[in-house]
Amino acid sequence: MPRTSASLSDALTNLPLDKGLRKAVERQRDAICDIDMGERDLLSPEQAGPVSIVERRAIAVYVAALHQERELVDRYLALLAESDGAGPALARVIEAEARRAAAHHPDPHLPAPASRALIGERLAVVFAHIQALLTGDRKGQARTLGWSADALGIVSRIMTLVIFQVRMIAGLRQCALARRNVVPLARKGYSHDV
Amino acid sequence: MMFDASIERGIFHASVHARQGLFRRARGLDEGERAMVALVVSREAGHMDLARHHARTAAAALRDPFAIALLLEEGLPSPLTGRLGALATAAGALARKHPSLGRFELKRLASNGVDADELVDLVATVAEVSSSLHVAAPRLDA
Incomplete structure (x- = not known):
């Protein structure tokens, strides 16, 4: 079984x-x-503010x-399962949803x-909001009952964080697979071949 | 938050704005090429205002504003050749829901001088732009 990454x-x-x-990755x-560090600030803050730590981690799992x-x-399921006030059952329900x-x-x-009863109304609302953000559904984006502007700002930052990582991992994985049978890349320079 | 701000500071603006973000790299694509990649990702996602904004940046920074205008107008598959065409095509492949960069795109990048640092930069730029789209609002006065 592959081990869960921590970062x-x-x-x-x-x-x-x-x-x-x-x-090249190591040089970055x-x-x-x-x-x-940004992930730690967002998902394990010292003071959670308007979005609890369980909610932050649940949002990360969902996205x-x-x-x-x-x-x-x-990774986020493991983080959620170890949060105070959550547990494996909540983590499983969120993942299934x-x-x-x-x-x-x-x-x-x-x-x-x-x-919905297990997740709670507040998370159900924000999950629908996240789906609406990802599909560009403006009506759905406006349904944010119980979430302040500050809280939605945090939701948005968590989405940015997670989507960025999804794209980095998937993109580099794709590059790695494609490079297996390709000649080494050339040195930097401009050419007008191909 | 405006998309432009994330470019200036790197994506984790709130906590790391004083640090070096992925968009300020010593190695990798140049500013115009990154803006062109951002144009492709925005356009493919249907964010035309944002695509136009990146097109202006790319056209100002690159030696070939006609190529950028063509890319903005026609999208992918792109008629562009050379390094810009290879980068635009690869950006489009990486921006798909399931990234699909294949051997052909990779060979094309290599034959146009795109090295491993630039490939990582390309992936990071696509990731950064994609992750910002759900909150992106183009600053039209920029």
């Missing part, structure tokens, strides 16, 4: 990158560490699951009543 640095280290790509170590990035889903929502995407999917 973006960790996730990138686990990718099957060749020597050239790995060195500072920027990647900044992203890891990662909507994007079907297993590596990130597992996100999976269903991903299967229906871009059509909206509302949690089943039984799941």
Whole structure:
């Protein structure tokens, strides 16, 4: 069973990158560490403010699951399961709902009543809001009952964080796979071939 | 938050705005190429205002404003050749819901001088722009 990564640095280290790509990623170590610190600030803040730590981590699970990035889903599920006030059962329900929502995407999917009772009305509202943001549904974006502007700002930042990581991991994985049978990349320079 | 601000500061603006973000890299694509990649990602996602905004930045920074105008007008598949065409095509492939960069795109990048640092930069730029789209609002007065 693959181990769960603890950070973006960790996730990138686990990718099957060749020597050239790995060195290029390592040269961006500072920027990647900044992203890891940003993640800690957002998902494990000392003072949670208008969005609780459980909610922050649940949102991260939901966004990662909507994007079907297993590596990130597992990382955020582990983080959620260890949060005070949450547990494996809540984590499983959220993941299952996100999976269903991903299967229906871009059509909206509302949690089943039984799941909604476990998740709570506040998270159900924000999950619908996230789906609306991702599909550009303006009416749905406006339905944010119980969420202040500050809280929605945090939701948006968590989405940015998670989607960025989804794209980095998936993009580099794709590059690694494509490079397996390709000649080494040329040195920098302009040509007008191809 | 305006998209422009995320470019200036890197994506984790609130906590790391004084640090170096992914958009300020010693190695990698130049400013115009990144703006062109941002144009492709925005356009493919249907954010035309944002695409036009990035097109202005790219056209100002690159030696070939006609190529940028063509890319903005026609989108992908792009008629562009050379390095810009290779980058635009690869950006489009990486911006899909399931990234689909293949051997052909990679060979095309390599034959146009795109090295490993630039490839990582391309992936990071696509990631940064994609992640900002749900909150992006183009600053039209920029």
